[in-house]
Amino acid sequence: MKTKVTNKEVRGNFSTIISIGYCRAYTLLRRISPFGYNCGVYGWNCDFYEVDGVCISTGYRPVGKNVDYNILNKYEKRAEELSREQNSDEKLDDLVHEFIKEVIKEL
Numbered sequence: 001m002k003t004k005v006t007n008k009e010v011r012g013n014f015s016t017i018i019s020i021g022y023c024r025a026y027t028l029l030r031r032i033s034p035f036g037y038n039c040g041v042y043g044w045n046c047d048f049y050e051v052d053g054v055c056i057s058t059g060y061r062p063v064g065k066n067v068d069y070n071i072l073n074k075y076e077k078r079a080e081e082l083s084r085e086q087n088s089d090e091k092l093d094d095l096v097h098e099f100i101k102e103v104i105k106e107l
Helices: 006-011 069-083 090-106
Strands: 019-023 038-041 041-050 053-057
Touching: 006 019, 006 038, 006 053, 041 090, 069 090
Parallel strands: 019 053
Antiparallel strands: 038 041, 041 053
């Protein structure tokens, strides 16, 4: 169950926060449950996920450093391909960890 959190709380708890636009990593993150969400005067802003000590912010108004489009697109396409296979859950989990490693190298 996700909890409402402020951007300040997230920034205080994570040294690395990466930002992904709404539905740009849907397949890649579908097996991970968000720990929190943020909303403001205009409604829902983003969801927050934690993977390997890194916070992933995804939504209409995510916070953090932007992920390179080419890297994100590469991993999302691989996740879509894997999701069509049977028993792909473990492979999808490994793919998320690979994604985080590559993104951290680029930041």
